[in-house]
Amino acid sequence: xxxxxxxxxxxxxxxxxxxxxxxxxxxxxxxxxxxxxxxxxxxxxxxxxxxxxxxxxxxxxxxxxxxxxxxxxxxxxxxxxxxxxxxxxxxxxxxxxxxxxxxxxxxxxxxxxxxxxxxxxxxxxxxxxxxxxxxxxxxxxxxxxxxxxxxxxxxxxxxxxxxxxxxxxxxxxxxxxxxxxxxxxxxxxxxxxxxxxxxxxxxxxxxxxxxxxxxxxxxxxxxxxxxxxxxxxxxxxxxxxxxxxxxxxxxxxxxxxxxxxxxxxxxxxxxxxxxxxxxxxxxxxxxxxx
Ligand code: SF4
Numbered sequence: 001x002x003x004x005x006x007x008x009x010x011x012x013x014x015x016x017x018x019x020x021x022x023x024x025x026x027x028x029x030x031x032x033x034x035x036x037x038x039x040x041x042x043x044x045x046x047x048x049x050x051x052x053x054x055x056x057x058x059x060x061x062x063x064x065x066x067x068x069x070x071x072x073x074x075x076x077x078x079x080x081x082x083x084x085x086x087x088x089x090x091x092x093x094x095x096x097x098x099x100x101x102x103x104x105x106x107x108x109x110x111x112x113x114x115x116x117x118x119x120x121x122x123x124x125x126x127x128x129x130x131x132x133x134x135x136x137x138x139x140x141x142x143x144x145x146x147x148x149x150x151x152x153x154x155x156x157x158x159x160x161x162x163x164x165x166x167x168x169x170x171x172x173x174x175x176x177x178x179x180x181x182x183x184x185x186x187x188x189x190x191x192x193x194x195x196x197x198x199x200x201x202x203x204x205x206x207x208x209x210x211x212x213x214x215x216x217x218x219x220x221x222x223x224x225x226x227x228x229x230x231x232x233x234x235x236x237x238x239x240x241x242x243x244x245x246x247x248x249x250x251x252x253x254x255x256x257x258x259x260x261x262x263x264x265x266x267x268x269x270x271x272x273x274x275x276x277x278x279x280x281x282x283x284x285x286x287x288x289x290x
Contacts, residue, residue, distance in 0.1 A: 001265045003205070004228040007236050009262035014239040016176060022245060023238070024048035025169055025177060027059050031071065034181045038116045038170070039072035041179075042107070045166035046150050047092060058092045079108045099147050106139035117182045120167070125191040126154040126215070129163050154191075159218045165193035168234050177238050187232045192225065194218040197244020198237065200251050205266040 001009070020026050027044035031037045043062055047055040065086045069075035079085070087100035110119055113135075120132035133153045140147055152158040171185050172178035192198060198221070199213045207224040210217040225233035243249045248257050251269065258270035265271050 003266060006263050006266055007228060010239045011236065013262050014242060019242040022052050027063060028169060033071060035073035036071040037179055037181065039076050041166055041169050045162045048162055050093065055092060058090050061086045061090065076104060076108050077111060079104045081105050099144055102140050102147060103150055106136050109139040110136055117184065124189050125167055128185055129153060129160060129167060130155050133163060154215050157215050159194040159213050159215055161193045161195050164191050168193060168237060188230060190234045191218050192222045192234045192237050194221060195241055198240045201240050201243060201249060204251065204268050205263050
């Protein structure tokens, strides 16, 4: 099976509704107003590290406060770090209350200057992200470790998985997963959000040979996908990521999963086992005929 046919088969086999329940984009799907979606998506994407159950707790608390204030956009536009807020009590991994307060204040100032999309300008994902992240960074005090996690930029060479995911949600056409809110950037210019699952599966299936998960590797994987769909190369991202997030693909041969995997003919693990079995069968046949 070709790479294109395998990836299309993987997309077709992905239970989108079930996987959405385990995807951070579900927090943005609570809203209908594009401005609410943008703010909810920004927080959801930037906290999307670790297990979903872990980052769901701070996101639920943040969005509950936002909903009481009239929705995420109204909440952030009226945000005042001097007033009581749940952000002053939150920490998640290395993001501390002071980081949450600074980011919310910075985002309020960014939105005062114009719609969020207007700050993410550029002809490429790298340009748009560097501009938008740089604009937010300009509104923040000296970065702490937590803020640095928010502000990883393509300029630093980082894969920027969470920002690439945010941009995918905003730019790709509305399909029940992504929102298609930002039309100033073509989906053709997006770069895949290279999380640990996507990187592992990309290595297994020959989408890249690059072992380091950085911006250049994200571009390398995206180029390979663009050879299949130049207009929308990252449309495969959701299915590739959830093949790993679901626990189906661990990178090791699993006899109950790999033979049925849509990528098995391409995969160095699944395909190698299949070829080994075929070869073994081929060599046994003449022996039986003697
Ligand atoms: S064949 Fe197995 S190891 Fe290879 S991508 Fe599929 S699930 Fe992962």
